[in-house]
Amino acid sequence: MKIFQIVANQFYNINQVQIPHSQKTHSNIFLTNPIPFDTVSFTASKASGTPLKKLAEYGMPDMYTGKEMMSNGALSRLLKNGVFNMPLNKLIPILEKYNNSLHETEQEVLKLLKSVEKKQPHLKINEAFQKLFPEQQKSLLNIQRPVFQEITKKACDMPRSFYDDYIDLMRYTNKKIAKDPTISHFSEKEFIYRLEQVAKQIKITRRHTEISAINRLLREAKNLFRNQIEEKKKFGRGIAAKKLKMEYQMQPAILKQNTQNLQYLRELFEKSYIKNNKEIRTLFDVTNAKIYGFPTFEPFKRQEFIYDLKNIVKFLKNKELEAEIIQIARRLPTSSDEVSAFVVKHVNDTPEKIGYYLFKGSLASIEHIEPRVSQVKEESVIHKAGKKKKKKAKTNNTVSQRNHINNYGLSSAYINSLRSNMPFDEWVRQNPHIYKTCQKYVDRLIELYKTGKFAQVGLNKSYITTFADRVHINSPAEKPIILDLSKLKD
Numbered sequence: 001m002k003i004f005q006i007v008a009n010q011f012y013n014i015n016q017v018q019i020p021h022s023q024k025t026h027s028n029i030f031l032t033n034p035i036p037f038d039t040v041s042f043t044a045s046k047a048s049g050t051p052l053k054k055l056a057e058y059g060m061p062d063m064y065t066g067k068e069m070m071s072n073g074a075l076s077r078l079l080k081n082g083v084f085n086m087p088l089n090k091l092i093p094i095l096e097k098y099n100n101s102l103h104e105t106e107q108e109v110l111k112l113l114k115s116v117e118k119k120q121p122h123l124k125i126n127e128a129f130q131k132l133f134p135e136q137q138k139s140l141l142n143i144q145r146p147v148f149q150e151i152t153k154k155a156c157d158m159p160r161s162f163y164d165d166y167i168d169l170m171r172y173t174n175k176k177i178a179k180d181p182t183i184s185h186f187s188e189k190e191f192i193y194r195l196e197q198v199a200k201q202i203k204i205t206r207r208h209t210e211i212s213a214i215n216r217l218l219r220e221a222k223n224l225f226r227n228q229i230e231e232k233k234k235f236g237r238g239i240a241a242k243k244l245k246m247e248y249q250m251q252p253a254i255l256k257q258n259t260q261n262l263q264y265l266r267e268l269f270e271k272s273y274i275k276n277n278k279e280i281r282t283l284f285d286v287t288n289a290k291i292y293g294f295p296t297f298e299p300f301k302r303q304e305f306i307y308d309l310k311n312i313v314k315f316l317k318n319k320e321l322e323a324e325i326i327q328i329a330r331r332l333p334t335s336s337d338e339v340s341a342f343v344v345k346h347v348n349d350t351p352e353k354i355g356y357y358l359f360k361g362s363l364a365s366i367e368h369i370e371p372r373v374s375q376v377k378e379e380s381v382i383h384k385a386g387k388k389k390k391k392k393a394k395t396n397n398t399v400s401q402r403n404h405i406n407n408y409g410l411s412s413a414y415i416n417s418l419r420s421n422m423p424f425d426e427w428v429r430q431n432p433h434i435y436k437t438c439q440k441y442v443d444r445l446i447e448l449y450k451t452g453k454f455a456q457v458g459l460n461k462s463y464i465t466t467f468a469d470r471v472h473i474n475s476p477a478e479k480p481i482i483l484d485l486s487k488l489k490d
Helices: 002-012 051-058 072-080 088-096 104-119 125-155 160-177 188-205 208-235 239-249 252-270 278-291 302-313 319-329 339-346 351-360 374-385 388-402 413-419 424-430 434-450 453-457 462-474
Strands: 364-368 408-412
Touching (some): 051 408, 072 351, 208 239, 208 252, 408 413
Antiparallel strands (some): 364 408
């Protein structure tokens, strides 16, 4: 019954959960209080610079949904002009102009903001999230609770050693959900990843001095921590590996090296054009605490939980049980699909960061009609089969074709991620409305070609016909997509 008691404590003994607030920077490296640390699990869309992506500035529908996507330039202008720092009564009318580009979850977030604005119009978006947090956290727990309970029941069927690892994971998860301080090892890879997430937000603003500063900070961090990242690989992954990594980092020589490295990076940051970036400043504070083994506040992250869970169950002999456990865990809500998860995840973010993630999923992104990931499988098969030189050349040609504009379409970042590496024909079978939305996409391409926009972005007319051919070839054989290009001839 021990395991069920843990779950019960997790969900029924959380009273008046307090929202952690960012603390001031401490000059002393020995921090006595836990530091709040809200993290980013999403990745931003890259401004590819291709002629096709430039068309998004003129209003392009998502080839899969038909919704008009938001361009990187439009979001850049909102961030650069400080729009997200406006009070709600001025911000919401601006946000509503882009409502049709938002996906369902973000539209629900906008509705919540409007409900707050009616009562307190002068609040900023981050202050509104603070108001929404208590109720939304309860809603999220109500969705998470049955999923965790179902995983727990399945965990009882695992051998004792796996069961104990699961218990450790749930204890750690309990603390995160309850906003209790946790002690975790310093991860060089995580530190670099967090910097990369901030870099993506900075780059979309197109402030060149700040972009240069974050790029330098990233280069220096990767160079300083390269050796330790390689060294820690020998510890493997999972709960047990985390304990070994903590022991490793507390060795005097490693502790001294990490301290010096972080101090150098912080001095670089303090002298740069991004020295006022609150997210990076908090990252340094939290990393400092982790290096010395002090407690920090870390939020529950679905992706990290599933990752740790996979590392526990992947060695099970019962592969059916392994698959069932992971399948259940994947039902945990994400911030892309559940409004309460979105609010809880971003409650401690700055107005700019909330605004960025509100529109991130709606940004136009390059979509590969034929998935590019299969190139990895091809190279693996070719390597095993021998005949490397001859077949390698053929593979490179295939890869080149997949990464050519003839294999590109435009889809929102959210839908692009949702499809992932699913074959195009299977994706169409699951979403039959694509027959109509691809036609809408092509009709808009023809309009832009006729009004001279293709010439302005450096795109050739032939892209339209090759796109239609590519879609036709990769669509379901029993019912291929045949796009009408007759307007192109007029």
